[in-house]
Amino acid sequence: MIFFFLFSAIAVLSALAVILFRNPVYSVLSLVLCLFAISGHYVLLNASFLAIVNIIVYAGAVMVLFLFVLMLMNLNHLSESLRSTKFKLAAASVSLVFFLVLLAIVETLRHGHLNTVASGSYDSSMIAISRTLFSTYAVPFELTAVLFLSTIVGAVLIGKKQGKDSE
Amino acid sequence: MISQSIPVIWYVIVAFILFSVGIAGLLLRRNAIVLLLCIELMLNAANLVLVAFSGVYKDLSPQIFVFFVLIVAAAEAAVGLAILALIFKNRDSADVSQFSRLKW
Amino acid sequence: MVNIILSNLYYGIIFLPLLGWALLALFGHKISKTFAGVFASGLVGVSFCLSVLAFFNLTQKSLTLILPLFEWMKIGKVSINLSFLFDPLSIWMCLIITGVGCLIHIYSIGYMHDDPDAARFFSYLNLFSFFMLVLVISDNFLGLFIGWEGVGLCSYLLIGFWNRTHAYNEAAKKAFIMNRIGDLGLILGIFFLLAVFHSTTYSTVFSAAPALAIGSPIITIITLLFFVGVTGKSAQIPLYTWLPDAMAGPMPVSALIHAATMVIAGIYLIARAHVLFEMSPLTMSVVVVVGAATALWGALIAVGQQDIKKVLAYSTMSQLGYMVVALGLGAFSTSLFHMTTHAFFKALLFLAAGAVIHSLSGEQNIFRMGGLWKKIPATTFVFFLGVLAIAGCPPFSGFFSKDAILVAAAGYSSWLFVLMTGVSLLTAFYMFRLFYLVFLGNSRGDAHPHESPKVMLIPLFILSVLSAFAGLLNLPEHWVKGQWFSKMMSASVGIEKIPPEATSHLELFLFLGTVVFLGLLWFGAKQYSVMQAKNPDPEHQMSWLNRLLYRKFYIDELYDFLFVRSYLAFSRLLEISDRRIVDGIVQKAGGLVNVTGRGLKYLQSGDVGNYLLMLLVSVCFIWLMFTDIGRAIFIWVKGL
Numbered sequence: 032m033i034f035f036f037l038f039s040a041i042a043v044l045s046a047l048a049v050i051l052f053r054n055p056v057y058s059v060l061s062l063v064l065c066l067f068a069i070s071g072h073y074v075l076l077n078a079s080f081l082a083i084v085n086i087i088v089y090a091g092a093v094m095v096l097f098l099f100v101l102m103l104m105n106l107n108h109l110s111e112s113l114r115s116t117k118f119k120l121a122a123a124s125v126s127l128v129f130f131l132v133l134l135a136i137v138e139t140l141r142h143g144h145l146n147t148v149a150s151g152s153y154d155s156s157m158i159a160i161s162r163t164l165f166s167t168y169a170v171p172f173e174l175t176a177v178l179f180l181s182t183i184v185g186a187v188l189i190g191k192k193q194g195k196d197s198e
Numbered sequence: 199m200i201s202q203s204i205p206v207i208w209y210v211i212v213a214f215i216l217f218s219v220g221i222a223g224l225l226l227r228r229n230a231i232v233l234l235l236c237i238e239l240m241l242n243a244a245n246l247v248l249v250a251f252s253g254v255y256k257d258l259s260p261q262i263f264v265f266f267v268l269i270v271a272a273a274e275a276a277v278g279l280a281i282l283a284l285i286f287k288n289r290d291s292a293d294v295s296q297f298s299r300l301k302w
Numbered sequence: 303m304v305n306i307i308l309s310n311l312y313y314g315i316i317f318l319p320l321l322g323w324a325l326l327a328l329f330g331h332k333i334s335k336t337f338a339g340v341f342a343s344g345l346v347g348v349s350f351c352l353s354v355l356a357f358f359n360l361t362q363k364s365l366t367l368i369l370p371l372f373e374w375m376k377i378g379k380v381s382i383n384l385s386f387l388f389d390p391l392s393i394w395m396c397l398i399i400t401g402v403g404c405l406i407h408i409y410s411i412g413y414m415h416d417d418p419d420a421a422r423f424f425s426y427l428n429l430f431s432f433f434m435l436v437l438v439i440s441d442n443f444l445g446l447f448i449g450w451e452g453v454g455l456c457s458y459l460l461i462g463f464w465n466r467t468h469a470y471n472e473a474a475k476k477a478f479i480m481n482r483i484g485d486l487g488l489i490l491g492i493f494f495l496l497a498v499f500h501s502t503t504y505s506t507v508f509s510a511a512p513a514l515a516i517g518s519p520i521i522t523i524i525t526l527l528f529f530v531g532v533t534g535k536s537a538q539i540p541l542y543t544w545l546p547d548a549m550a551g552p553m554p555v556s557a558l559i560h561a562a563t564m565v566i567a568g569i570y571l572i573a574r575a576h577v578l579f580e581m582s583p584l585t586m587s588v589v590v591v592v593g594a595a596t597a598l599w600g601a602l603i604a605v606g607q608q609d610i611k612k613v614l615a616y617s618t619m620s621q622l623g624y625m626v627v628a629l630g631l632g633a634f635s636t637s638l639f640h641m642t643t644h645a646f647f648k649a650l651l652f653l654a655a656g657a658v659i660h661s662l663s664g665e666q667n668i669f670r671m672g673g674l675w676k677k678i679p680a681t682t683f684v685f686f687l688g689v690l691a692i693a694g695c696p697p698f699s700g701f702f703s704k705d706a707i708l709v710a711a712a713g714y715s716s717w718l719f720v721l722m723t724g725v726s727l728l729t730a731f732y733m734f735r736l737f738y739l740v741f742l743g744n745s746r747g748d749a750h751p752h753e754s755p756k757v758m759l760i761p762l763f764i765l766s767v768l769s770a771f772a773g774l775l776n777l778p779e780h781w782v783k784g785q786w787f788s789k790m791m792s793a794s795v796g797i798e799k800i801p802p803e804a805t806s807h808l809e810l811f812l813f814l815g816t817v818v819f820l821g822l823l824w825f826g827a828k829q830y831s832v833m834q835a836k837n838p839d840p841e842h843q844m845s846w847l848n849r850l851l852y853r854k855f856y857i858d859e860l861y862d863f864l865f866v867r868s869y870l871a872f873s874r875l876l877e878i879s880d881r882r883i884v885d886g887i888v889q890k891a892g893g894l895v896n897v898t899g900r901g902l903k904y905l906q907s908g909d910v911g912n913y914l915l916m917l918l919v920s921v922c923f924i925w926l927m928f929t930d931i932g933r934a935i936f937i938w939v940k941g942l
Contacts, residue, residue, distance in 0.1 A: 032204065035208070042216060043216065046220070047219055049219075049235055050223030050226060050232070055232055055235075062235050065216075065242070066242065069245070069246055073246075073249055075204075076209070076253045077253055078249050078253070078261055081249060081264055084268065085245075085268070089268060096276065097275070097279065100279045104283060104286050104292075106231060106286070113228075114226060118225075118911075118915075122222055123222060123226075125915060125918050125922070127218070129922055130214055130215065132925050132929070133214045133217070133925075135932060136925060136929050137214075138929065138931065139930045153253075153258075155258065160262070163258050175266065175270075178273055179273060182276055186280040189277070189283075190280045190283055224914055225911050225914055225915055225918070226911070233910075294909075
């Protein structure tokens with residue numbers, strides 16, 4: 032129980048930190064912390080493999096990619112124009128309202144299930160996941176490979192130096 | 199694992215909070231990098247909900263779905279950063295309000 | 303068989319001038335001026351011949367003919383047909399209109415010889431003849447009204463014929479607008495007539511009318527309204543001020559329309575509707591009073607005028623007053639007789655004046671004329687005949703017709719008799735003054751007068767013969783067994799009662815008295831004219847009486863102050879309100895679009911955050927509707 036609150040607190044606070052820090056590097060680092068907290072939640076939910084994967088892929092690769100771009104482009108030194116106070120107020124209140132709407136939707140959809148306990152024992156080991164992944168979901172898995180290929184090609188194309196003859 | 203007796207609604211609420219924070223960040227910030235970060239945050243909130251319900255239904259499918267979400271998030275971050283880099287090279291600024299040709 | 307052919311020929315009386323108008327309007331500019339004039343005159347001449355034919359075939363045999371045209375409208379029980387009625391009154395009017403009209407057309411060939419727009423002039427003259435004929439020959443009041451309006455229109459077209467001069471256009475507008483006021487009275491009268499009798503056909507109305515009591519209010523209203531129309535068309539008080547201004551048109555126009563034909567439309571109306579008028583003693587009294595006042599007023603103003611055309615215009619107004627008085631006294635055929643003689647000698651006077659002006663190359667001020675009798679003797683002679691006729695000098699026609707009116711006046715009251723006699727003496731005075739100043743004495747102007755061409759002189763001669771001898775139509779009862787005209791007209795206007803005062807003694811007194819007084823007036827006028835001619839005063843040196851008369855009693859100024867200014871102020875008010883309010887509303891509506899656009903452009907700010915905010919707000923709203931709470935809120939809000 033206490034772990035749940037701990038992890039939730041860290042997650043929420045670091046999420047707030049993401050949006051409130053001026054320096055984008057701090058924001059990225061806060062998001063990393065948030066990811067760690069979420070992985071903690073995954074562990075509490077008996078999805079340990081997913082927790083590790085989350086850290087390795089998300090926190091370890093994607094966030095590092097962000098940091099690389101930040102550092103290489105020297106974006107941390109750039110100042111960002113601020114929004115008007117009126118707008119900030121509007122944004123905050125609309126987000127709050129949005130949250131309440133979401134809660135209201137959940138309330139409408141209540142059908143008893145929501146009080147169920149979230150974690151039970153079931154087989155969520157790596158073996159079970161991979162068994163499901165490579166049998167039932169094999170096709171999407173292959174398609175993601177294609178997706179990555181196109182991503183790589185696209186990223187390279189976009190990031191290429193301009194000026195030379197296009198190949 | 200330690201068996202918990204937390205109703206799933208709590209997890210959903212936490213995810214909603216994270217999601218709303220992500221939306222607020224998307225509205226408030228003008229730095230392109232931070233915008234992408236907020237998008238990642240929102241995706242993570244969705245992942246949390248998925249994993250929570252995977253525990254409820256004792257089914258592995260939501261976890262597989264989380265895998266795929268992870269994949270897509272990574273790809274999208276990569277391409278997004280590439281585009282950002284290009285724009286930055288051309289405009290020397292990462293401030294989104296500068297990229298507003300499509301207006302009155 | 304022959305009768306059927308003849309009857310169909312009579313349509314030509316009315317429609318030949320219309321054909322002339324159409325052809326001249328379309329092709330007039332392609333033919334020579336002279337040919338246009340001859341063509342127009344020819345058509346009217348043929349109409350005249352057909353009228354003569356109708357006269358001998360119908361009136362002489364005491365027949366009446368109705369020629370149908372078509373059914374105009376049928377509303378409920380009321381059916382209005384247009385047809386033509388040929389009875390003595392209408393045929394006689396046709397004779398005058400086409401006869402005098404033809405002479406004036408011929409005269410115009412010479413008068414408009416130098417005018418480049420002559421073809422248009424002749425087309426308008428023909429159109430006028432058409433409408434006037436429709437007026438007199440319709441068998442119902444609505445047909446009369448069509449003609450009535452039509453001659454008003456032609457009057458406008460012809461007065462403003464020389465439309466390059468702004469003042470002439472103003473005069474044309476004045477004539478038309480004043481006529482319109484009268485027309486309103488007439489059409490209201492026709493509406494009442496329709497309401498009471500459910501028909502406008504003469505025969506129906508006149509046979510149904512005696513069923514009502516004498517002096518019944520509705521008949522009085524109808525006749526008074528008709529009289530308003532007469533006031534406008536026949537230049538009685540108070541709607542007469544357009545007539546002198548109408549002299550702005552070419553001289554043949556003045557002769558035809560404003561002396562011999564259009565202004566007599568009112569006389570015709572009362573004569574035609576005599577059944578109704580006789581039933582309303584109140585209206586008859588009004589008619590007498592207005593007519594007498596007009597006769598006096600016109601004569602007074604004429605004494606002080608300096609323009610030859612204006613003198614003749616006011617004299618027309620005065621003579622129309624005479625005719626109206628006669629109508630009011632119940633002496634319908636006497637009035638028509640005077641109308642006939644007046645048509646002859648007034649047309650003669652106008653045309654002769656036209657010849658004078660033409661020979662003096664446009665001079666119209668009598669104080670710059672004089673001594674013309676040596677240079678243009680023919681014109682002088684015919685003009686003098688006209689002067690004698692209008693002054694009522696025996697044995698010319700004017701004496702007999704005016705005399706008959708005076709006798710009828712004597713039968714009404716002695717005051718009226720004295721007044722009308724006084725006016726006729728005044729008439730003689732100013733006509734003699736005019737004649738003296740224009741023709742006799744020494745030449746005061748410096749133009750070189752030349753005699754007019756034959757084409758203008760021949761109609762003058764014909765008219766002078768008619769002026770001289772038309773008296774024979776209706777000699778007084780006690781002298782010779784005359785009264786041919788009255789007897790003929792009795793089929794249309796009833797038998798006229800000869801007042802008991804009309805003894806042969808009165809006739810003799812009038813005859814001798816006229817000769818004596820005319821002689822005295824001749825010398826008086828001569829002295830006055832000589833005195834005036836020596837020192838024609840510019841206006842600011844005139845005596846107050848002279849100026850009052852010269853300025854027509856300032857009536858035009860009064861009307862301008864009372865009616866014109868207030869109406870113009872009202873129109874200006876409407877114009878401003880139209881511009882500001884009505885246009886303002888329209889412009890503000892357009893401005894609304896502008897303002898909305900200016901507000902809405904901020905939606906396209908190019909700022910992603912902004913877009914997202916709006917997206918979020920709309921998403922919140924939509925999703926809210928799917929929740930119980932949201933629906934509850936919605937119902938609560940609706941209940942407010």
